[in-house]
Amino acid sequence: MARFYSNVFALSRLAAVIAACALVYMVSHIAYEIILRSFFATSTFVLDEFVGYAIGICIIWSLGYVLEHGDLIRVGLVLDRLPERAQQLLTAVSALVACALSVGLAWMFWIRVARAWSRGTVSSSVAAVPTWIPEGAIMVGLGVFALAAFAHGLRHITGHPSPAPHTPLATPVE
Amino acid sequence: TWDLSNEYPAGSLQGQTAEFFAKAVAEKTDGEIEVTIHHGASLGYKSVDHFDAVGDGALQAASSAFVFWTGIDPIFQLSSLPFLAPTSKDIHDLYVLAKPEYEKVLEDNNQMLLLTTPWPSSGLWGDKPFTSTADLEGVKVRTYDVASTETIKNAGAFPIQISWADVPAQLSTNAIDAVLTSPNGGVGVQMWELQSDFTNVNYASSLQAIHLNLDAWDDLSEETQVAVKEAAVEAEDFGWGLLADATAKDFDTMRENGMTVTEEIPADFARNLTAAAQPFIDKWLEETGERAQSIMTAYQSR
Amino acid sequence: MDTLFTAAATLAFLLFFLGLGVWVFISLALVATAALFFLHGMDLSRIGSIAAGIIYRYSTSWELSAIPMFIWMGEIIFRTDISARLFRGLSPFVDYIPGRLLHTNVLGCTLFAAVSGSSPATTATVGRITTRELSARGYDDRLSLGSLAGAGSLGLLIPPSIVMIVYGILAEQSISRLFAAGVLPGLMISALYSGYIMLRTTLSPALVPAKREARNALDFLRAIWDLVPLAVLMTIVLGSIYTGIATPSEAAAVGVITAIAIALVTRQLSLALLRDTLMGALRTSCMVCSILITAAFMSTAIGYLHIPADVADGIASLHLPPWGLLVVLSLFYLGLGFFLDGTSIVVMSLPISLPLALQAGFDPIWFGVYLVLMVEMAQVTPPVGFNLFVLQGISGRSISYVARAALPFFVLMLLGVVLLAVFPDIALWLPNFLYG
Ligand code: NA
Ligand code: NA
Secondary structure (H helix, E strand, C coil): CHHHHHHHHHHHHHHHHHHHHHHHHHHHHHHHHHHHHHHHCCCCCCHHHHHHHHHHHHHHCCHHHHHHCCCCCECCCCHHHCCHHHHHHHHHHHHHHHHHHHHHHHHHHHHHHHHHHHHCCECCCCCCCECHHHHHHHHHHHHHHHHHHHHHHHHHHHCCCCCCCCCCCCCCCC | CEEEEECCCCCCHHHHHHHHHHHHHHHHCCCCCCEEEECCCCCCCCHHHHHHHHHHCCCCEEEEEHHHHCCCCHHHHHHHCCCCCCCHHHHHHHHHHHHHHHHHHHHHCCEEEEEEEECCCCEEEECCCCCCHHHHCCCEEECCCHHHHHHHHHCCCEEECCCHHHHHHHHHCCCCCEEEECHHHHHHCCHHHCCCEEECCCCCCCEEEEEEEHHHHHCCCHHHHHHHHHHHHHHHHHHHHHHHHHHHHHHHHHHHCCCEEECCCCHHHHHHHHHHHHHHHHHHHHHHCHHHHHHHHHHHCC | CHHHHHHHHHHHHHHHHHHCCCEHHHHHHHHHHHHHHHHCCCCHHHHHHHHHHHHHHHHCCHHHHHHHHHHHHHHHHHHCCHHHHHHHHHHHHHCCCCCHHHHHHHHHHHHHHCCCCCHHHHHHHHHHHHHHHHHHCCCCHHHHHHHHHHHHCHHHHCCCCHHHHHHHHHHCCCHHHHHHHHHHHHHHHHHHHHHHHHHHHHHCHHHCCCCCCCCCHHHHHHHHHHHHHHHHHHHHHHHHHHCCCCCCCCHHHHHHHHHHHHHHHCCCCCHHHHHHHHHHHHHHHHHHHHHHHHHHHHHHHHHHCCHHHHHHHHHHCCCCCHHHHHHHHHHHHHHHHHHCCHHHHHHHHHHHHHHHHHHCCCCHHHHHHHHHHHHHHHCCCCCCCHHHHHHHHHHCCCHHHHHHHHHHHHHHHHHHHHHHHHCCHHHHHHHHHHHC
16 A cells, blocks of 8 residues: 555656646746847747646646645635544545546546547647647646545545655744 | 627627627527627637537537637638738628638537628737838737738748737837737727827738537527527628728727828738738648638639 | 525535535535536536636636746745845844834735736745744734735736736726726735734734844945845846836746846755755645636636626616715625636626726726725635635645734725725826826
8 A cells, every 4th residue: 555655646746847847948938938039039939828838737737746745725624623533534535526526627638638639629829739739738637636636535544644755835933 | 598608808899799699689589598698708718719618518609719710620710811801892702602611610510600700900000100011120010820920020020929918018118019900909908008000901800700509509499590590690790790880980099099090001012911921821722722722712713 | 586596505515615624726626516517507528528628728828827937936035045135134124113024025015016917926925935034033923924915915906917907908998007007006005004014013012023132334234235136136027027028927937037046146056946946836836826727617617607797787787876886896896706716706797897887987997996906805805815825825824814814904905995986096196197
């Protein structure tokens, strides 16, 4: 079991590294565009489109990693007043619901990907990017998150500790 | 009740046509079909999303600009090819010739074409009139699609593609010098606060369609179908009628606000611009194949 | 009646899922699904098709992209000594103002609002930099978080502003005029906040730490030197926008590159710094943007249920006098603000509320500023208030704690709306002065 959890987390972390690369790419593309525009009076003509793809990957692909770090926001109003075991079970239920939801959504994306592929749909820019590529990227990201959510739920049922290093984002100095 | 999504504001020509259609449908079906219009992309859909949203039945109907569908099927590029159809009559002739193709593509994707109306032809907004190729030299022009980008580049200017929302800020800091858009589009954001001139180069007019999900259509009784068709025909006439009036009215508004409107450009400049557009048109014809060729032949020999 | 039931049921779904402790972004998607399924009667495949379409459109939108980049910039400031220097540098100057460094939240957000067009980006970036420093120095957490929640929403009012652009395009109003109209009301709101902080800390001095001993001239010189890095950063980012080198949406990238350059010059740049700031930025961005994305889906669902349109229609049928209309519209927008985000509130209600407002004789530019203020208030009202979520995420405090902390600042915004209604020139003077 421990192996399953750490493998899933390794996958989530890999996806997050790719998401981080997407963030670096966004900054670089904008910088390149500004230089082209300011000094060479030209443009890549695909700035908003490509940065758009990157932001999608940046957010969706990091979901699993961020979930396991406990950074995704939830309202603790009821949760905090429950005994430990009940909290764990409620978390497990939420995680499994999240898993089901993203599997369903990934399936809807698969329909879009298949259609874009068979119809040969491309973006209406000079780059003419086949739309199955960005849509497929979102689909894969949702799949990775579904797996992470499943492992997260299972982990809370079995009471297994988190494979993520404990590095809280919020660093209150008490 | 049908939900009809429209990317543009309620007051735009597209919004008015959609409202007219909704009202006509309600009247002719005695309120059996109620069309709720979601203007200004308020449902979250853009024109490019409408195609599959209507096909899948996520929306029963939508009002969409063809220019955003060129990646789905290149035939939708036809109506916005630069300098191809300069007059309102040309635009209509081209539409009638191409209509069967549009209908076929939509039908293959589980939807039908209800009506099609034109956009006013785009021109150049700037701080000076553009009446010769020399005037365009080195000018940074905000363009909106591949065709306009390539044409402007060939004409000797520098095309820049930025989001419409960034245009006012970029104009006021002189990061761009001119904007290619319709009189209606510029009047909508009161462009005279930033620019002094409009040159009616008559770049291109695009088409806007209201399309309906086929399942929603099949659910209708024959009688209701007839009524909806009638409403569509009336709304289409209304939309084409808006075109001439709207452009004249927009020119008046511009002049009232101190702008100079150049309504005609010299013939040699027009010829140069047409030549600048030709490579794109040729490439498009080749890529789109026989169906494009035959429409074009019919159009030129009409 | 039907509309009220639909609205109440949607709110009940929302409270149910949020109350169970389901992650907020999952809750919003569930609410949308449940509302479309039970209240609209759609089948699951249609709901799925809507969800995929909207989520794809919104998650790959250019407008969203500034948020993670600004957050990355904030993360670099946070993990280098730029932020500590800022507070060291400001300390001697604010010694004689009641509330002292607490004003950095208001001032920081006001300044940052001139760079960023979105409210979550402002709150997250400034909040990441200030919350820990203020807390470590012994400033009251509640006042600090509350002022951040309130001032963070200034990103919408002070130009550039995404909501104003959307309003300008839909209402066919000049965006330059709208931007100009937002400046004075924005400054007025931040003055109200600062005034409140002064009042509160004068009444309860325990909210701020004890004052340090007297300072000499050298301390002041050193303080100015400490302020240089951030001043350079702000100047470059603002300058890139106001010279037209970068569009407001691109300024975030300029900010990141400048922050990295400052880290390089001050010899703090390392691979570890880049890695830590990137992963930190990813975590905050994912937390914020995942909620924004599913909130877009929920807005779509509410649009399909026609709730805003029907209520606005109902208001139209009341035929109220201008003042009555303004009060009822404000209540309507506050209600929408409980569960919708900024842009959605504007786009869904505008086709009906704008003609009403114009008919009642309100100036369209003034109405735009008023609307943006209403949207700002929505950012700090639970259950769905983005600034509250952002601050919960970066402070680790509970949502109810943050919401209570934000309450006084919400009341101050309300006061701002009243002032704006009584003195419309607060908004209209500057655009009229600039554009005639
Ligand atoms: Na702003
Ligand atoms: Na709210």
